[in-house]
Amino acid sequence: MESELKINPKLFEEFLQINKNIIDAPNLASALDEINLEMTPYEVVYSEDKVRLLHFTPLVQKTVKTPLVIAYALINRFHILDIHPKKSWVKNLLNQGFDLYLIDWGTPTEIDRHLGFDDYVNGYMDNCIDFAIKESLSDTVSLQGYCTGGTLSTVYTSLHPEKVKNLILTAPVIDGRRDSTVVANMAKHIDVDKLTETVGNMPPEIMYYVFSILKPFEQGFEKYINFFKNIHNKEYVDNFIRVEKWLSDTPPIPGELFRQWIKDVYQENLLINNGMYVGGKQISLKNINMPIFTQVAVGDHLVSPECSMPIHYAVSSTDKTLRVYPTGHVGMIASSFSQQKVLPELGNWLKERSEK
Amino acid sequence: MTVSREVKKSLSEYKHTSLFWTDLLYLMSSKPQSLMSVGPFRKMASNAKKISVQTIEMNEELAEFNSRLSAYYKQLSDTWSQAQEEYNKKVPEIPNDTENIESSKRIWIDIFENYFTRLFDSPEFADNFGKLVTSELELMGHWNNITSILLESANMPTKKEMDEVYKELYSLRKRIAKLEKIANKEGS
Numbered sequence A: 001m002e003s004e005l006k007i008n009p010k011l012f013e014e015f016l017q018i019n020k021n022i023i024d025a026p027n028l029a030s031a032l033d034e035i036n037l038e039m040t041p042y043e044v045v046y047s048e049d050k051v052r053l054l055h056f057t058p059l060v061q062k063t064v065k066t067p068l069v070i071a072y073a074l075i076n077r078f079h080i081l082d083i084h085p086k087k088s089w090v091k092n093l094l095n096q097g098f099d100l101y102l103i104d105w106g107t108p109t110e111i112d113r114h115l116g117f118d119d120y121v122n123g124y125m126d127n128c129i130d131f132a133i134k135e136s137l138s139d140t141v142s143l144q145g146y147c148t149g150g151t152l153s154t155v156y157t158s159l160h161p162e163k164v165k166n167l168i169l170t171a172p173v174i175d176g177r178r179d180s181t182v183v184a185n186m187a188k189h190i191d192v193d194k195l196t197e198t199v200g201n202m203p204p205e206i207m208y209y210v211f212s213i214l215k216p217f218e219q220g221f222e223k224y225i226n227f228f229k230n231i232h233n234k235e236y237v238d239n240f241i242r243v244e245k246w247l248s249d250t251p252p253i254p255g256e257l258f259r260q261w262i263k264d265v266y267q268e269n270l271l272i273n274n275g276m277y278v279g280g281k282q283i284s285l286k287n288i289n290m291p292i293f294t295q296v297a298v299g300d301h302l303v304s305p306e307c308s309m310p311i312h313y314a315v316s317s318t319d320k321t322l323r324v325y326p327t328g329h330v331g332m333i334a335s336s337f338s339q340q341k342v343l344p345e346l347g348n349w350l351k352e353r354s355e356k
Numbered sequence B: 001m002t003v004s005r006e007v008k009k010s011l012s013e014y015k016h017t018s019l020f021w022t023d024l025l026y027l028m029s030s031k032p033q034s035l036m037s038v039g040p041f042r043k044m045a046s047n048a049k050k051i052s053v054q055t056i057e058m059n060e061e062l063a064e065f066n067s068r069l070s071a072y073y074k075q076l077s078d079t080w081s082q083a084q085e086e087y088n089k090k091v092p093e094i095p096n097d098t099e100n101i102e103s104s105k106r107i108w109i110d111i112f113e114n115y116f117t118r119l120f121d122s123p124e125f126a127d128n129f130g131k132l133v134t135s136e137l138e139l140m141g142h143w144n145n146i147t148s149i150l151l152e153s154a155n156m157p158t159k160k161e162m163d164e165v166y167k168e169l170y171s172l173r174k175r176i177a178k179l180e181k182i183a184n185k186e187g188s
Helices: A009-028 A078-082 A089-095 A117-136 A148-159 A182-188 A192-199 A204-212 A216-229 A234-247 A255-267 A310-314 A336-353 B005-036 B040-093 B098-121 B123-153 B159-187
Strands: A042-048 A051-056 A068-071 A100-104 A141-146 A164-170 A292-297 A320-325
Touching: A009 A216, A009 B098, A042 A117, A051 A117, A068 A117, A068 A148, A078 A089, A078 A100, A078 A234, A089 A100, A089 A336, A100 A117, A117 A141, A117 A148, A117 A255, A117 B159, A141 A148, A148 A164, A148 A255, A164 A336, A182 A204, A182 A255, A182 B098, A182 B123, A192 A255, A192 B123, A204 A216, A216 A234, A216 B098, A292 A310, A292 A336, A320 A336, B005 B040, B040 B098, B040 B123, B098 B123, B123 B159
Parallel strands: A068 A100, A068 A141, A141 A164, A164 A292, A292 A320
Antiparallel strands: A042 A051, A051 A100
């Protein structure tokens, strides 16, 4: 009996091509350690323990006197805001004439396990903002917080409203009860006291696990197939490697800060209910009375829009703007869409409300 | 899924028997041990009992951990089967030609993504995951205790002692920062 094995020639050709691409890959792509994520030049103007305040070198003549201080998230490093020249949040704002500072939280170690919200907000953040005010000869700053940096910025502004002229919150973690993401689901069920008591700081491995269950098939499977398919596209490969390097650099979070964040924001939902205490003071969102701009993304699978949007209604500001963008958590800050839509809107809003 | 009462009972009996013999052997051997081990080695010998207690207690946690881990893998494999079943139902609808390879892959990814996201979003998954991590932390706690006993025997600082140093440094750093702030205010 004769059997005939039928192989689709197109499928076979594709299979051979992807194998060839895998073999060629090391010659066409850099290893993660070989690339440097630092893009736009900056100067470290202030540092305290592991925290650094970066001041970006202006690219054009400054058109806005009020400095803009960005409080980056506690998860991963700030490099995503300057990941690629064509998608750089930082570069875009500099080109719009802003005087730009950024707080880099650094990489905490075991010695930092007792640092909490009070140390971050009333210590590091307050000192960085004081420095920016003094150096720029201004009375106030515009403050932008991204993701968990948005939570810190909200708490900071509630405690020090006199230092913040404008508040910009980009995908902030505010109302944990309404957050419908996988991240929130896990956060609500974790014994955070036992975790911090046993291991000290929040280990990055837990974050890597959480990343792995967000779109596991697209991110864990399809992404890599597409990488090998596009191995000859220099720009695609460069962007892919840079983002992968950024994703794989997750510093630990100081134990006490993580404990308070999970308990007060996700498990007991104290922040939105004005029941959170930092440094012995109650965090009342009604203290936030300056212009506020809230940016959320419909496709955000790390911080759902329902978690961020309540801040818009909870503050006492009369000048407030809420924008909902058709993109994702990272897409809102590092994509062509953010360059074309999110950043110009933010720039215009901020220029109208800043000291010239 | 949790450890059954029978398993808990037999573990508790095992713990009792192990501790009984550990204690008795320790008592029986302590006199000759005292004679034979002098100086710092005496400390190591007396700490041996503490290590066996930790090891016995770890077995209890291990049962809970295994049960949570089995439940975790069961959730994953059940979800995989359900997703695969749905994909199998869809396959006859997709034209069997080369142009549709890409769409077939897309459908597979979408179905699996939906099923698994639903699983990861569910309170049942998060509840078991939380308990799995807790039981892992319990095991880690015992391992930390064993390491501390060994470090103590070798006259080295334990994790607890190091944490006291960290706490002290933390409060010193905080006091210095406060003083610096006052000094800066008075200076300006």
